[in-house]
Amino acid sequence: MNNYPQASRILVAIDCIIFGFDGKDIKLLLIKRNFEPEKGKWSLMGGFLNADEDLADGAVRILYNLTGLKNIYVEQLETFGKADRDPGERTVSVVFFALIKIDDHDSEAVKSHNASWITLDARPKLIFDHEKMVTRAIEHLKYNAALHPIGFELLPERFTIPQLQKLYEAIYNIPIDRRNFSRKLLSTGLLIDTGQKNNNSATKKATLYKLDAERYKTKFHSFWNFMPDSMKSN
Amino acid sequence: MNNYPQASRILVAIDCIIFGFDGKDIKLLLIKRNFEPEKGKWSLMGGFLNADEDLADGAVRILYNLTGLKNIYVEQLETFGKADRDPGERTVSVVFFALIKIDDHDSEAVKSHNASWITLDARPKLIFDHEKMVTRAIEHLKYNAALHPIGFELLPERFTIPQLQKLYEAIYNIPIDRRNFSRKLLSTGLLIDTGQKNNNSATKKATLYKLDAERYKTKFHSFWNFMPDSMKSN
DNA sequence: TGTTTTTAGTGTAATGTTGACACAATTTAA
DNA sequence: TTAAATTGTGTCAACATTACACTAAAAACA
Numbered sequence: 001m002n003n004y005p006q007a008s009r010i011l012v013a014i015d016c017i018i019f020g021f022d023g024k025d026i027k028l029l030l031i032k033r034n035f036e037p038e039k040g041k042w043s044l045m046g047g048f049l050n051a052d053e054d055l056a057d058g059a060v061r062i063l064y065n066l067t068g069l070k071n072i073y074v075e076q077l078e079t080f081g082k083a084d085r086d087p088g089e090r091t092v093s094v095v096f097f098a099l100i101k102i103d104d105h106d107s108e109a110v111k112s113h114n115a116s117w118i119t120l121d122a123r124p125k126l127i128f129d130h131e132k133m134v135t136r137a138i139e140h141l142k143y144n145a146a147l148h149p150i151g152f153e154l155l156p157e158r159f160t161i162p163q164l165q166k167l168y169e170a171i172y173n174i175p176i177d178r179r180n181f182s183r184k185l186l187s188t189g190l191l192i193d194t195g196q197k198n199n200n201s202a203t204k205k206a207t208l209y210k211l212d213a214e215r216y217k218t219k220f221h222s223f224w225n226f227m228p229d230s231m232k233s234n
Numbered sequence: 235m236n237n238y239p240q241a242s243r244i245l246v247a248i249d250c251i252i253f254g255f256d257g258k259d260i261k262l263l264l265i266k267r268n269f270e271p272e273k274g275k276w277s278l279m280g281g282f283l284n285a286d287e288d289l290a291d292g293a294v295r296i297l298y299n300l301t302g303l304k305n306i307y308v309e310q311l312e313t314f315g316k317a318d319r320d321p322g323e324r325t326v327s328v329v330f331f332a333l334i335k336i337d338d339h340d341s342e343a344v345k346s347h348n349a350s351w352i353t354l355d356a357r358p359k360l361i362f363d364h365e366k367m368v369t370r371a372i373e374h375l376k377y378n379a380a381l382h383p384i385g386f387e388l389l390p391e392r393f394t395i396p397q398l399q400k401l402y403e404a405i406y407n408i409p410i411d412r413r414n415f416s417r418k419l420l421s422t423g424l425l426i427d428t429g430q431k432n433n434n435s436a437t438k439k440a441t442l443y444k445l446d447a448e449r450y451k452t453k454f455h456s457f458w459n460f461m462p463d464s465m466k467s468n
Numbered sequence: 469t470g471t472t473t474t475t476a477g478t479g480t481a482a483t484g485t486t487g488a489c490a491c492a493a494t495t496t497a498a
Numbered sequence: 499t500t501a502a503a504t505t506g507t508g509t510c511a512a513c514a515t516t517a518c519a520c521t522a523a524a525a526a527c528a
Binding site for chain 4: 394395396412413416417435436437438439440441
């Protein structure tokens, strides 16, 4: 069956931007390619969409291959389609944005793909237009973390308010007032006090919270206001 | 040259959601297909990406064909990639979101494509997954018109504050307080008083404003706060 | 044992923003 | 000239945000 005989068939790639947070810095999971083309160069994790595969399933497959995780927070970000973006063959790439709890990933799988967690500042030159994709993903993270409660996807199941604050300070690269941050966050009603305390701390132990899963779902699309001034930039 | 011999080549379509505003309702430009497949059914304007064509150029080409306009406000919205979304052949569709000044379009071109402006409420059943695309685009319009000054793209060059208010009331389907709306809008510093008055009015003539193009550019990515309560929904 | 250092947790007053509301001015048509 | 419709602006109360200071807990070390 060929209803569209004159149209071009094109390779459809999937590339994934995978963010993690180690308690101090936002990190990217990048792979040093041990296959051709561009062997030895750094790139995003990617692959091709299969003929009978849903696009979203393709993203899940590729993320699973690299991290060993199935329930990753994923959003479709943007499709990159410059005619010359892949010198090997015309390829359109659909880019996905993923946030993972960095301690959960399968380090064997990561190692076998020759992948590493790299801080944003230290990221190497990437192949093709992957640097543009990363830039776009960082923008998206800043924009969306200010409006929707996605930051939690980068933290462990149980987390403290100071941890969350460090995450936001890393995303926006600004200092935040502890007292105002805490008040604002608690007022969202998204946090449940687990009654436990953080043991890692060398000083006063902070309260461990978890997400109120119910409220998280219902309030996800409502707006919140964690916009730092640096983003309002009038 | 074939670096990726095992990967599948897939049709890449471009579909466009085109919004207009007639002073009262938000409208969609839809086409009644006079070609196969699905001849006689309603759909979005679309086409296939050419082998040597940048994706963004493809969108501009398709929008130009239908509207005769070259400088349309366009954003890439989302790529739809269910394996079975087009029963004719596996096709991935990149959807673009466009806002036009409804009086500017070329009505001859529209007529020759068998297209019509249809209010959102009255929109017919559409082919394939086009209804999902439209739903997504309406969400996007609501979300983004609250955060960035894109509403102006739907109004003539010179417009009045009451016109702008009617536009927002149409987007969000709520009544807005005239005084608060006007205060908020003027405080953005985006409007320039042209000194002219609206002649269409049968009563008191409203001041015609135009966009401050310079400030519009620099402030586009800064946030504003035209979020109706219905969207905050706590 | 108690003193120091570090980090967590909370309160408050000043300022800015938003929402609710009322009145005066302009235009056309009756 | 009066009525009807619509535009334009002012004010006050409620709410949210900012800036800032003190107390409490835990471990390290004298």
